[in-house]
Amino acid sequence: MNTPVAPQSLAAIALRLPVSRGAYYGGAWHAPRTGRHLDQISPGTGEPLGAVADCGAEDIDAAVAAAKQAFETWRRVPPLERGKMLREIARILRENAGELAMLDAADCGNPVSEMIADATIAAAQLDFFAGLVTEMKGHSIPMGPDRINFSVREPLGVVGRIVPFNHPFMFVAGKAGAPLAAGNTVVMKPPEQAPLSSLRLAELIDGLLPPGVFNVVPGGRDAGARLASHPDVAKIALIGSAATGRAVMKAAADTLKGVLLELGGKNALIAYPDADPDAVAAGLVGGMNFTWCGQSCGSTSRAFIHEKIYDAVLERVTVRIRHWKPGVPTDPSTTMGAIISKAQYDRVLDYIASAKQEGARLLAGGGRPDDPALAKGLFIEPTVFADVTPAMRIFKEEIFGPVVGVIRWTDEAAMLDQVNAVEYGLTASIWTNDLTTAHRAAARVEAGYIWINDTSKHFLGAPFGGYKQSGIGREECLEELLSFTQEKNININLAGAKAT
Numbered sequence: 001m002n003t004p005v006a007p008q009s010l011a012a013i014a015l016r017l018p019v020s021r022g023a024y025y026g027g028a029w030h031a032p033r034t035g036r037h038l039d040q041i042s043p044g045t046g047e048p049l050g051a052v053a054d055c056g057a058e059d060i061d062a063a064v065a066a067a068k069q070a071f072e073t074w075r076r077v078p079p080l081e082r083g084k085m086l087r088e089i090a091r092i093l094r095e096n097a098g099e100l101a102m103l104d105a106a107d108c109g110n111p112v113s114e115m116i117a118d119a120t121i122a123a124a125q126l127d128f129f130a131g132l133v134t135e136m137k138g139h140s141i142p143m144g145p146d147r148i149n150f151s152v153r154e155p156l157g158v159v160g161r162i163v164p165f166n167h168p169f170m171f172v173a174g175k176a177g178a179p180l181a182a183g184n185t186v187v188m189k190p191p192e193q194a195p196l197s198s199l200r201l202a203e204l205i206d207g208l209l210p211p212g213v214f215n216v217v218p219g220g221r222d223a224g225a226r227l228a229s230h231p232d233v234a235k236i237a238l239i240g241s242a243a244t245g246r247a248v249m250k251a252a253a254d255t256l257k258g259v260l261l262e263l264g265g266k267n268a269l270i271a272y273p274d275a276d277p278d279a280v281a282a283g284l285v286g287g288m289n290f291t292w293c294g295q296s297c298g299s300t301s302r303a304f305i306h307e308k309i310y311d312a313v314l315e316r317v318t319v320r321i322r323h324w325k326p327g328v329p330t331d332p333s334t335t336m337g338a339i340i341s342k343a344q345y346d347r348v349l350d351y352i353a354s355a356k357q358e359g360a361r362l363l364a365g366g367g368r369p370d371d372p373a374l375a376k377g378l379f380i381e382p383t384v385f386a387d388v389t390p391a392m393r394i395f396k397e398e399i400f401g402p403v404v405g406v407i408r409w410t411d412e413a414a415m416l417d418q419v420n421a422v423e424y425g426l427t428a429s430i431w432t433n434d435l436t437t438a439h440r441a442a443a444r445v446e447a448g449y450i451w452i453n454d455t456s457k458h459f460l461g462a463p464f465g466g467y468k469q470s471g472i473g474r475e476e477c478l479e480e481l482l483s484f485t486q487e488k489n490i491n492i493n494l495a496g497a498k499a500t
């Protein structure tokens with residue numbers, strides 16, 4: 001169960017930075033062998049949050065060695081015992097949800113009020129996979145009266161997990177659930193832009209699991225690349241961009257390890273003429289996840305609105321969008337946070353400039369907020385462009401920022417071709433009151449996760465993942481657990497070990 005935290009109690013939570021700033025592996029803290037550190041800056045205020053180890057290949061090697069050794073112990077821990085330990089971690093996350101939310105708000109710029117949900121979602125994921133440990137089942141296969149044939153599922157070994165900045169804590173904690181439940185050990189590489197909550201997690205759960213079972217190695221591309229290519233890593237799972245997905249897959253190829261890839265999206269919202277313009281407007285702004293500046297893989301950043309309701313929807317969008325106002329992320333009343341880094345901030349502004357230049361009509365936002373209290377942070381207003389066309393950059397490329405492009409359509413077949421004319425295929429949101437239309441559109445859209453008359457929500461147990469270049473594999477479901485196992489078939493000759 002989620003523990004709700006009232007805004008007034010959030011305001012009472014002090015920002016508590018982790019004391020440990022190195023790598024956590026083998027159940028202990030280690031200074032980076034690279035000798036390098038990265039300064040952490042709060043995106044909302046520009047305040048320094050201290051330096052964190054910038055680990056590299058040597059650190060990954062040491063962590064993988066510790067994880068490899070721990071695998072021999074962890075794989076023998078009875079499944080229900082493993083589940084019990086994961087549930088205990090989930091309990092600790094809930095108990096410290098406010099503190100962890102405050103830390104992520106300061107480090108990654110998402111509003112603290114929403115980051116509480118991240119901690120509780122991570123706890124729910126751990127509970128979910130803890131409950132699935134006995135579903136790691138094999139089968140028995142009929143082979144005749146004098147034989148028994150059956151298969152069992154075993155863990156893979158050391159699993160490498162690389163995660164991005166948009167939900168640092170939720171990913172670092174929640175994504176450890178499936179591989180650990182299945183009996184693997186994990187080397188986690190948190191995002192270099194926001195590693196503090198992962199270090200705090202390691203501090204909070206230190207001693208709960210046998211040493212080396214769960215390891216955290218902060219660093220950037222070097223550390224990630226070594227994890228992907230390491231010969232003793234049995235599987236590599238990435239949440240990140242399509243470009244990084246390609247690099248990870250190439251690095252994994254040398255040792256033929258499996259990959260699980262959750263990548264980017266350029267997702268479509270499709271509104272049919274029978275849909276209520278007000279509901280569509282709410283879906284359009286809600287689906288953009290402006291709370292975390294659109295920095296969400298599932299954001300529906302291309303809205304295809306039928307011409308019959310186009311003007312009515314846009315009119316309502318300009319009203320509804322006022323709910324999202326950039327503000328200091330650690331302030332409990334803030335509804336929209338800051339952009340993660342200067343590089344990403346410049347990138348988003350560049351996309352806004354390109355849309356203006358290419359002839360899109362700016363409907364809302366389009367630049368920095370003018371509030372002087374926000375002058376030191378990386379803030380961009382929620383931005384809507386109307387009259388976007390397929391030739392424009394903002395139609396095709398993932399911005400990963402608070403910018404949505406609205407496209408007018410008349411012909412369904414042509415519209416669906418445009419929806420599918422991008423390299424991505426992660427989510428889609430379809431708005432209509434007609435069941436036949438909804439099914440027809442859902443069948444045609446090339447995406448792995450589709451909402452009808454809804455947006456953004458994830459349903460634990462339902463497979464989440466992408467078509468095309470949005471990824472390989474499915475998460476948040478039983479298949480995720482099974483993807484961290486391998487099947488062994490055993491054939492018994494009942495005649496016994498006798499000479500014939």
Ligand SMILES: NC(=O)c1ccc[n+]([C@@H]2O[C@H](COP(=O)([O-])OP(=O)(O)OC[C@H]3O[C@@H](n4cnc5c(N)ncnc54)[C@H](O)[C@@H]3O)[C@@H](O)[C@H]2O)c1
Binds near residue numbers: 192239242263297
């Ligand atoms: N499908 C999903 O579930 C999902 C969820 C959240 C974010 N994302 C995607 O993540 C991207 C935004 O995050 P980002 O900008 O941090 O992505 P990114 O790909 O730049 O970085 C993601 C992680 O990969 C690491 N990395 C970078 N280069 C690497 C390399 N060559 N080898 C190994 N690791 C490497 C980074 O250090 C980071 O930890 C967007 O494309 C977004 O859509 C996808």
